[in-house]
Amino acid sequence: MSYNSFGHLFRVTTWGESHGPALGCVVDGCPPGIRFSRADIQHELDRRKPGQNRFVTQRREPDAVQILSGVMDDPDGGEETVVTTGTPIAMMIENTDQRSKDYGKIAEQYRPGHADYTYDVKYGLRDHRGGGRSSARETAARVAAGALARKIVPGLKVRGALVAMGEKDIDRSNWDWSVVEREDNPFFTPDAASIPVFETYLDEVRKAHDSVGAIIEIVAEGVPAGLGAPVYAKLDTEIAAGLMSINAVKGVEIGEGFNAARLTGVENADEMRTGDDGRPVFLSNKAGGVLGGIATGEPIVSRFAVKPTSSILTPRRSVDRQGQEVDIVTKGRHDPCVGIRAVPIGEAMVACAIADAYLMHRGQTGRI
Amino acid sequence: MSYNSFGHLFRVTTWGESHGPALGCVVDGCPPGIRFSRADIQHELDRRKPGQNRFVTQRREPDAVQILSGVMDDPDGGEETVVTTGTPIAMMIENTDQRSKDYGKIAEQYRPGHADYTYDVKYGLRDHRGGGRSSARETAARVAAGALARKIVPGLKVRGALVAMGEKDIDRSNWDWSVVEREDNPFFTPDAASIPVFETYLDEVRKAHDSVGAIIEIVAEGVPAGLGAPVYAKLDTEIAAGLMSINAVKGVEIGEGFNAARLTGVENADEMRTGDDGRPVFLSNKAGGVLGGIATGEPIVSRFAVKPTSSILTPRRSVDRQGQEVDIVTKGRHDPCVGIRAVPIGEAMVACAIADAYLMHRGQTGRI
Amino acid sequence: MSYNSFGHLFRVTTWGESHGPALGCVVDGCPPGIRFSRADIQHELDRRKPGQNRFVTQRREPDAVQILSGVMDDPDGGEETVVTTGTPIAMMIENTDQRSKDYGKIAEQYRPGHADYTYDVKYGLRDHRGGGRSSARETAARVAAGALARKIVPGLKVRGALVAMGEKDIDRSNWDWSVVEREDNPFFTPDAASIPVFETYLDEVRKAHDSVGAIIEIVAEGVPAGLGAPVYAKLDTEIAAGLMSINAVKGVEIGEGFNAARLTGVENADEMRTGDDGRPVFLSNKAGGVLGGIATGEPIVSRFAVKPTSSILTPRRSVDRQGQEVDIVTKGRHDPCVGIRAVPIGEAMVACAIADAYLMHRGQTGRI
């Protein structure tokens, strides 16, 4: 069952609301003998953490991860390193800054673009302190799991970047991965020239009491050819499901994606030649690293679209639980572009999908 | 596990290759008491069947479905109708036109855009008679399952249409569902004016020994609000996974999809008012019928991009299993635009995802 | 979901009723490159086949298995051998001797010990031609899957024997595996001396219009130490679930089983010493080859209890669908001891559970 679980052999179950005492995840099926430090996990959590600059919500959570099970001290390692034992790894992050009163006013109203109405219809009740499971807080647990997933496949490197914000695109000819992690880059953009453009743009958006969407690209390198499976467990299907499960995501694509529909077969073919080592090489990667659901060995390139933040200061028409018509302004601490923080979350989902495919492939074929 | 299964409570497992004796599916978890006729299933299969006109492959399969289990004669019905008993429903379609010799020449070569290379890497062997599980034949089993899925949710209507082919878009202002099923419309386009345009365009593409991609839109009406679940079993996640699992699909989107990234929060908000019956109504459907992973009651609108047919008569560079460089021309019977036949397949996947969400929702909440 | 599926990575889904056109299974996740012949499968099916002697039902089904997908001709092998390709393997057995009229009289009555009443309550309708999914026919599909499972783990040997019938036990000091398969042994007993005893006993039971139960023991040798998992996927849990899912099974035990409750810790300890090769050896196998849910490398010994055949010629009191009280005599072709034919079925379930644990272990740990 997959209400709150993702993956098959590398199986992540997340739990927790934005306004309860804590949230977390259980990673089941992680291989034994994987070495990591709490700092590895924390590093990824810090990347998605709110409160880091003026473009993301001012809610300040230390987001300090606790590792509660599934690891032991590293017999060969330093004090900080732990080793997975093969048993489920539980990680927990306390919610220290809950301020549930912020949400008091809207407890009875359906915020447009939020899941308030659908939760009410589905469950007949709703915990109106924040967005429940639809809160972006849930994604902290994914990021923690993803940090672990990155360790499973030797040589795997999963990186993400923001490639469009609202109507502004980056200039792909400026792509430089090192820019993404620069301290003066609050946007995860790989195009240094876009930083001031996005700053100005986002300031305008915020001043207009508005918000914008974004497009994120995730590139996974070092994925062994052969991972994935032909039909419903296609590697691109699993990645698409992982990305689409992130809050506010409305579209997912692999390789050329929607543009592939515009191409001809001649244009779209990734031709092959024999490399210097006698092994096949692809001359292009329109497929985004996946053919027939199985990894080709080329980088796996996916993109996803994040809708604009629904919580805005511009009044929108809505109704309340009693059916009264109301105008809603969502105050509180909200990013004008939630897509920015989605970068490490997208990376985490791609890493989880690949780690899972790796274990599945090894299980079925023994070829790793 | 989901190598070859889709869904949770309404669980479809497909099997079969294009060049074995048969292919089929097992639908497990179908509720008891669902009435249908073999003709209901056959009708959907006939819609995706090859050999119907000059734009789809001339391979002629009767695609006659056999229902092997899970049903009994309808005590209240006519001779044709059967009733589900609640046990697994096995359906089988024989492969009557296999001609495996067609593929002999390419048994040792990796066709660009096909899964030949990745199957070899994954499994260490490959059944080169056709595309194995990557063949479009596999989708016949999905369509059979989807025909059944359509019966599960009372009032559900799932329809699809082609909205773009290569560089040609339909004119959405001409949208007329009745056009889609017209006998003189080989394209599933809802825009009558586009039929001659597509005919000319596709003839040119074929004469150029080339192929093109397509974009398909699926609209599901009558989906009860509340279906879906907050996190990894989001209704849009399940739909995205279902659509992405179709051969040659490279992108999936819900509602505004990738365009949502370009909008502001003010533009993207689906405002609400109180309807004449006192219930909330949405004034727009940018969300595509899903908020927080849960159905709003509005039509669920999804789109997917199909890449151009990889089998083309224009030579493309490749290598063979021995690492020799070769030029490949894929002869045989191939659609110049596989996206056309993807319309009923996309409908089937959306219907399956919704039927599954319906049973899951009923199970967890008892609210249906 | 597991309505009709068993296993995780080696996943068997069965379908079909006793009185439909066919029954079968889909084996998903079978590794590629496994060589077998149709005769391997047929051999196991023939072992459980009815109509072989006067102690099993006279219904005569050829039970000829068809392999519909997931295999290709063996490039290195003879004409008979096929090789798995890694895609789902569908197998089908036609029902050629249905005689559904036999059951006409009891269509409206609830046979004691049968699932007639519970199906009616559960589904609100029931296919009264035979026992539906509760028919022993379903187990043919399991046996076909089990024949394949035996091929997955190199060196695996799974054998079963009947160790008690009604009040008669075998003499375990006579245990001889070669006796089990002797042509003059219709009982799968490993004790040659018990054959005439069981013959006389079962003749008496049948003449008394009665039936008896049985206890079956399954021994799996060659199971690598390490298979299984600590908690809910314990190897003994999976075996117990597999055996308990067989029709008419009412109890399952591993190693000393229920007798372990009668022992002291001193008696029950399987002590260890170092073997000639320097590796640990167990001095006894009270645990039945499993500690903490994980295989020790010792033979895995399980037993299960089969209740007496419910269809008997002695009238039993019951009611019909209208609530009328009736006396029921179940005519037709029924084994006086269904436990006999359960031997190859039990072997199949154990083989499937071990094959699955093997793939899971390889997937998670890479240690095979």
Add this chain to the structure above:
Amino acid sequence: MSYNSFGHLFRVTTWGESHGPALGCVVDGCPPGIRFSRADIQHELDRRKPGQNRFVTQRREPDAVQILSGVMDDPDGGEETVVTTGTPIAMMIENTDQRSKDYGKIAEQYRPGHADYTYDVKYGLRDHRGGGRSSARETAARVAAGALARKIVPGLKVRGALVAMGEKDIDRSNWDWSVVEREDNPFFTPDAASIPVFETYLDEVRKAHDSVGAIIEIVAEGVPAGLGAPVYAKLDTEIAAGLMSINAVKGVEIGEGFNAARLTGVENADEMRTGDDGRPVFLSNKAGGVLGGIATGEPIVSRFAVKPTSSILTPRRSVDRQGQEVDIVTKGRHDPCVGIRAVPIGEAMVACAIADAYLMHRGQTGRI
């Protein structure tokens, strides 16, 4: 996947070792609107808690459960009550009394009857502080989940009792459920006369530096007819899997269980008549409340056998990780009969299996 998860729609995932900071569970799929208090959960935990009398281990854990997610304050209820929201319910119990030094000596030795050897073989490493996931501590998480499961099915009552300890059986004619919970009854026996017998017996066993096994019976009343499914999700299969997954359990049976193999069909038939309300009634319950895998509406009766505690003070021969032969005496705090504390654990597993079957049945059939 089910390494550490149990159930389908009501899905319990447990995590944690005996000697880490905490252990817990995530209950996914719990219906919304279920009211309970933390005291309901704590009550069940206290029933299995060690340190309560001289017959169970003197390790003293408060076992105080924390509910971390999935609930909100009860709008209609008192301060103590919470209501499930439909999202995953995480519960955590801290390990406050770890004393990992107790285990230092045996870190390198394989204790007979423990999973030390099999963990080492499986994972290549082992956390020797206690038994890892094989520790009885893991069962606290099951009991917490079971306490919640009991609330799902209206009218469900699940009770357990110890019916045999070593060679001593209770007198079933003395069965009195009220005795089980009496404060002066440390054994969960329903036979008051057996209390002094068990006390004397267990004192002797302990003085002999030995231990004994036990047989536990679980009776579930109020299970609606229709729950369960015909084949691999048989209600008795799910119960058997749940019980067999408990540490040290070596056998499971339903209704007459192994005794059914000794009966004739005439003896074993549960005959039916029409009750005063016109509905069918069973005149006996040899089936233990399940026919064809589906609940009959009669009490569901299961039993399981627990082996004697493996940790004993009598030296047993074994080997260590280096292959040296050693004699092992397991000091520390250990119950002489772990079967006693298994009673609430067995109840929990049966309650979870029934809750899951209830939701599955509602989902598939809509008949609840």
